[in-house]
Amino acid sequence: MTTDDPEVSVSNEAPAFSDESSFSPEIAAAIRTVREDVARLHGELVRYDLIVWTGGNVSGRVPGADLFVIKPSGVSYDDLTPENMILCDLDGAVIPGTPGSDRSPSSDTAAHAYVYRHMPEVGGVVHTHSTFAVAWAARGEEIPCVITAMADEFGGPIPVGPFAIIGDDSIGRGIVQTLSGHRSRAVLMQNHGPFTIGVDAKDAVKAAVMVEDVARTVHYAREAGPLIPIPQETIDSLFNRYQNVYGQNSDARR
Numbered sequence: 217m218t219t220d221d222p223e224v225s226v227s228n229e230a231p232a233f234s235d236e237s238s239f240s241p242e243i244a245a246a247i248r249t250v251r252e253d254v255a256r257l258h259g260e261l262v263r264y265d266l267i268v269w270t271g272g273n274v275s276g277r278v279p280g281a282d283l284f285v286i287k288p289s290g291v292s293y294d295d296l297t298p299e300n301m302i303l304c305d306l307d308g309a310v311i312p313g314t315p316g317s318d319r320s321p322s323s324d325t326a327a328h329a330y331v332y333r334h335m336p337e338v339g340g341v342v343h344t345h346s347t348f349a350v351a352w353a354a355r356g357e358e359i360p361c362v363i364t365a366m367a368d369e370f371g372g373p374i375p376v377g378p379f380a381i382i383g384d385d386s387i388g389r390g391i392v393q394t395l396s397g398h399r400s401r402a403v404l405m406q407n408h409g410p411f412t413i414g415v416d417a418k419d420a421v422k423a424a425v426m427v428e429d430v431a432r433t434v435h436y437a438r439e440a441g442p443l444i445p446i447p448q449e450t451i452d453s454l455f456n457r458y459q460n461v462y463g464q465n466s467d468a469r470r
């Protein structure tokens with residue numbers, strides 16, 4: 217038996233489920249990877265105490281296709297698997313006949329889709345109602361850049377986006393308007409909470425973890441006394457160093 221015997225390659229590679237023959241093998245493999253990443257990354261929202269019940273959602277763009285993967289609406293985090301993640305087009309429409317398509321996608325799907333349509337550089341979107349970030353959003357107050365870790369990660373303050381009602385494009389539009397041309401990968405939608413973006417789903421989850429961390433720290437700092445601003449040129453140099461020097465060359469953000 218030779219190594220290119222079709223029976224051998226099929227039996228070794230056959231996945232437990234598949235995203236139909238309508239996709240090329242490369243796109244089907246990319247979808248599979250994003251399904252696994254998105255399902256697993258919801259566990260990070262739990263681990264970092266960013267969500268309660270089934271609130272919060274992670275999505276990831278499928279590289280090379282006008283598609284993204286998002287979680288189903290209202291399903292317990294314990295029950296999220298690659299197979300029940302939902303594949304959508306960039307209008308937020310569920311791709312019929314694909315695994316998970318029997319369920320409704322997250323109620324924030326339209327906002328995620330809007331971001332992917334209008335920000336081609338974005339590969340991941342996360343939304344939570346994490347406590348301290350929501351507290352700043354409830355006041356409609358941006359988080360000032362007063363700690364070096366924040367200058368590193370966000371390059372300045374965390375901006376506030378407009379008040380927007382769920383159900384149409386207004387949340388997505390507010391995210392895109394606020395974050396386009398802004399260094400921050402996080403926006404505090406007023407009276408609502410944080411949305412974060414990243415080069416991929418993991419990077420957006422990291423931003424969601426970090427925005428809650430700085431929201432908490434700056435909250436406590438201000439409770440105890442006046443905040444000391446960091447000069448803009450120092451913020452600039454911290455941000456540039458962290459984005460270009462810190463970490464590994466293999467990092468997705470490089």
Ligand SMILES: [Zn+2]
Nearest residue numbers: 343344408409
């Ligand atoms: Zn929300």
